[in-house]
Amino acid sequence: NNGLWENASRQEQVIQSHIDFIPNRYHNFYIRYQIKKSPEMMRQWRVDGKWKVNEHIQIHCRIEQHSADAKSGWLSAMEYEWKPMDQPWQVIIRQVFFSVPDWDLRIYMMDRELKGGMSIPAYSGKGKRTFCIVQYHSPQFICAFKIERERDMEHGGAVTNHRADFQLTLAF
Numbered sequence: 509n510n511g512l513w514e515n516a517s518r519q520e521q522v523i524q525s526h527i528d529f530i531p532n533r534y535h536n537f538y539i540r541y542q543i544k545k546s547p548e549m550m551r552q553w554r555v556d557g558k559w560k561v562n563e564h565i566q567i568h569c570r571i572e573q574h575s576a577d578a579k580s581g582w583l584s585a586m587e588y589e590w591k592p593m594d595q596p597w598q599v600i601i602r603q604v605f606f607s608v609p610d611w612d613l614r615i616y617m618m619d620r621e622l623k624g625g626m627s628i629p630a631y632s633g634k635g636k637r638t639f640c641i642v643q644y645h646s647p648q649f650i651c652a653f654k655i656e657r658e659r660d661m662e663h664g665g666a667v668t669n670h671r672a673d674f675q676l677t678l679a680f
Contacts, residue, residue, distance in 0.1 A: 534560035550576040574613040581608030583615045600641040606631040622675040634661045650677040
């Protein structure tokens with residue numbers, strides 16, 4: 509008898525608990541705890557919160573940990589969004605710190621991209637990622653610029669990569 513673990517699949521079974529707290533339309537928090545029963549037991553927890561500081565600034569914070577056997581990995585992300593009301597521009601800055609010693613403990617997190625793009629990287633290893641997006645919207649065009657810096661701290665040294673994306677959308 510598997511008790512709580514019963515389901516149609518014997519390969520991997522999951523118990524998940526999710527608690528949401530939304531005190532008003534400007535704040536949103538949740539806590540998630542999940543246990544996977546597969547060849548090894550994996551435990552995951554996440555605390556996520558969004559705060560609207562004022563009409564121009566929103567802050568998003570996420571802390572997550574994955575554990576299996578004696579190994580454990582974590583990710584912490586902080587995002588700042590500045591969008592002045594009635595202004596055509598917006599700035600988003602995100603910084604992610606992670607230490608995930610094993611690919612099997614990898615942590616996925618959706619990254620913001622330029623309009624029309626989507627990225628869901630798997631964080632593994634040890635390092636830091638920072639990006640900044642600046643966008644300008646007008647009735648005739650949308651202009652967006654993203655700068656990304658990735659710093660890998662594994663293998664006895666630090667390797668830094670930079671990437672820049674530019675997007676221009678014209679309306680006729």
